[in-house]
Amino acid sequence: MTPFHRLRRDRRGATAIEYGLIAALIAVAAIAAMKGLGGKLQMTFSNVSSNMKVS
Structure with a gap:
């Protein structure tokens, strides 16, 4: 069997690529x-900060 045919039958690489995707x-x-x-979140923290300055 040629290396190309062995590579074509091997599915481990395809599975690794799928997990990567x-x-x-x-x-x-x-x-x-x-x-x-x-x-x-930035707006919420700004509101909290401004309310703390007022208090």
Whole structure:
């Protein structure tokens, strides 16, 4: 059997690539969620800070 045929039958590399793509998708979703939440958190902390200065 030629090396090309052995490589074609081997599925371990495909599984590793699939897991890598899933991890990348999760990372992109987490970054997007943090980016969207970041502005709201900054506004909340600013409001808390300004209310503490007034008190």
